[in-house]
Amino acid sequence: MTSLKCISVMTTCSVFGALLAIIFQALWTLNQLNTVTLILTGLLALENVHRGGINEGYEKPKVAVGYGGCADLVVNATQLLSYPEDGVSFEKDELLSEITDEKKLIDNFAHYFENGAASERFISDDKLFKRLLTKAKTKLKDSIRWTLGGNAPMMGVRFLKEGADVLLATRMSEKLRKHLPTEIQLVGDVIDEDDIHMILEYKTGETWGPFTAPRANRFIVHNDHRNPFLQAVEWLEDALKNFQPRLLVVSGIQMMDTFKFEPGVREARIEKVKEQMIAQPRNTLIHFEMASYVEKDLLSLIEKNILPYTDSIGMNEQEVANLNRKLSKDTVASATDSNPRVAHTLDLMREVFVNLRSSYASNSKNKRPLTRMHVHTLAYQVILIVKGSQWNNTKNAAAKAALTAHRHVCANEVINPESAMLILDSSFATTVNELIVGKPQRIKIEQKDPVSCWSESVKVQSQIIEYEICVAPVLVCRDAKQTAGAGDNISASGLVVQI
Ligand SMILES: *[C@@H]1O[C@H](CO)[C@@H](O)[C@H](O)[C@H]1NC(C)=O
Numbered sequence: 001m002t003s004l005k006c007i008s009v010m011t012t013c014s015v016f017g018a019l020l021a022i023i024f025q026a027l028w029t030l031n032q033l034n035t036v037t038l039i040l041t042g043l044l045a046l047e048n049v050h051r052g053g054i055n056e057g058y059e060k061p062k063v064a065v066g067y068g069g070c071a072d073l074v075v076n077a078t079q080l081l082s083y084p085e086d087g088v089s090f091e092k093d094e095l096l097s098e099i100t101d102e103k104k105l106i107d108n109f110a111h112y113f114e115n116g117a118a119s120e121r122f123i124s125d126d127k128l129f130k131r132l133l134t135k136a137k138t139k140l141k142d143s144i145r146w147t148l149g150g151n152a153p154m155m156g157v158r159f160l161k162e163g164a165d166v167l168l169a170t171r172m173s174e175k176l177r178k179h180l181p182t183e184i185q186l187v188g189d190v191i192d193e194d195d196i197h198m199i200l201e202y203k204t205g206e207t208w209g210p211f212t213a214p215r216a217n218r219f220i221v222h223n224d225h226r227n228p229f230l231q232a233v234e235w236l237e238d239a240l241k242n243f244q245p246r247l248l249v250v251s252g253i254q255m256m257d258t259f260k261f262e263p264g265v266r267e268a269r270i271e272k273v274k275e276q277m278i279a280q281p282r283n284t285l286i287h288f289e290m291a292s293y294v295e296k297d298l299l300s301l302i303e304k305n306i307l308p309y310t311d312s313i314g315m316n317e318q319e320v321a322n323l324n325r326k327l328s329k330d331t332v333a334s335a336t337d338s339n340p341r342v343a344h345t346l347d348l349m350r351e352v353f354v355n356l357r358s359s360y361a362s363n364s365k366n367k368r369p370l371t372r373m374h375v376h377t378l379a380y381q382v383i384l385i386v387k388g389s390q391w392n393n394t395k396n397a398a399a400k401a402a403l404t405a406h407r408h409v410c411a412n413e414v415i416n417p418e419s420a421m422l423i424l425d426s427s428f429a430t431t432v433n434e435l436i437v438g439k440p441q442r443i444k445i446e447q448k449d450p451v452s453c454w455s456e457s458v459k460v461q462s463q464i465i466e467y468e469i470c471v472a473p474v475l476v477c478r479d480a481k482q483t484a485g486a487g488d489n490i491s492a493s494g495l496v497v498q499i
């Protein structure tokens with residue numbers, strides 16, 4: 001009797017407990033949904049910037065974008081690369097070398113996949129690349145997708161959609177040109193065949209052998225034989241004189257990474273880019289889009305020939321860590337944390353900023369002082385702007401970049417709060433390194449006004465530089481549809497409201 005009673009009490013208790021859990025879960029979900037909706041409303045309110053109507057003399061901003069382009073073949077990463085049956089041992093030390101064979105390809109993929117880090121690598125073995133292509137086109141032919149690719153065309157299309165007048169420098173086949181909106185002014189000759197990039201996409205939590213991806217991302221492989229020479233630079237030269245853009249975007253330099261050039265050729269090509277940057281008048285702002293680099297020598301060339309001549313740099317969490325490592329320790333970083341804390345990212349940005357501004361201060365002939373940095377991560381967007389510089393609307397730019405991130409990854413213009421989640425906490429610290437800007441502040445994210453902006457200053461040599469930082473939370477897409485091209489769309493949409 002007593003034992004029966006006991007059982008019935010237990011049953012009642014567990015039913016009650018389960019009910020409570022369901023109610024709690026529902027309340028929690030509702031609360032989350034409410035937060036996401038408020039933040040979304042706040043971001044949308046900031047997104048559109050009043051530029052003045054035609055009567056107020058408003059002209060479309062002019063943007064020139066270089067260099068290069070390709071055809072992207074999007075494929076399911078874990079279906080294309082089978083996990084080696086013999087369970088090979090992965091050699092982590094060799095990661096940062098070129099991909100010369102299947103083994104190195106697998107080593108590299110495992111490393112970036114495990115870290116959820118976006119990366120772009122050159123495969124020097126033409127036959128290996130062809131084999132991968134053939135496999136995608138035959139075995140996976142029902143799930144692959146061809147699109148227009150390359151940083152310059154992607155950013156160009158985004159600028160056009162945001163109402164800019166766009167000049168794009170790239171060499172393309174007739175076939176690929178059909179994918180480019182006709183409103184974009186194109187310079188560059190017609191080529192027979194385009195370079196192909198294979199975009200190996202994977203989702204959050206996808207597994208491959210013993211590895212699980214911590215976030216959705218992609219591993220890009222290519223075997224480019226045209227893009228590394230940046231021939232679009234010459235095509236852009238005269239066109240720039242007539243076009244007189246407000247903004248020149250320099251991108252696609254990563255196509256030179258681990259490519260085998262004849263001695264001196266790469267140096268000469270980068271010098272050409274530098275000359276093009278120097279030739280621009282000061283009212284043409286210059287932006288450099290960073291990318292995934294593994295070759296130290298190429299980063300040294302960029303440090304010498306590109307960074308001193310740009311006003312602005314755009315990059316993701318991996319790229320800012322890599323750039324900081326190069327500038328401070330003269331080495332390259334392999335994949336780092338795919339979801340770094342805000343304080344950590346801000347410190348990296350400050351270090352890079354101080355470093356680049358110091359070299360500007362010591363020798364500024366023909367150089368430009370860095371006045372803008374944009375770092376995009378999965379959970380948030382950060383834009384740093386030097387006060388008194390030519391960049392406007394920083395808060396709006398951060399909001400717009402955050403919205404673009406969601407729209408692109410979810411492949412949907414309309415943001416549904418149920419398809420979004422917040423990864424960023426309700427507040428964040430501004431630094432973990434008191435040496436740079438002193439004691440940390442704690443910044444709370446206001447749901448109704450979700451982009452947090454504040455001012456700071458640093459001393460570089462004897463000059464005090466004041467700057468503003470804005471951080472916008474990203475409404476992270478729950479079910480990622482595409483990650484390739486996200487950085488290009490995000491960077492371009494942030495830039496377009498600031499010029
Ligand atoms: C790739 O295919 C696997 C099934 O083999 C699927 O579970 C996964 O979601 C796919 N990934 C992407 C990015 O489509």
Ligand SMILES: *[C@@H]1O[C@H](CO)[C@@H](O)[C@H](O)[C@H]1NC(C)=O
Binds near residue numbers: 390391392498499
């Ligand atoms: C940017 O700000 C300056 C000064 O604050 C102003 O004169 C200029 O019109 C602004 N430009 C845009 C595009 O909003």
Ligand SMILES: *[C@@H]1O[C@H](CO)[C@@H](O)[C@H](O)[C@H]1NC(C)=O
Binds near residue numbers: 157485
């Ligand atoms: C990003 O750019 C690509 C190529 O231009 C385009 O297909 C995609 O829709 C863009 N994303 C958004 C959110 O517009």
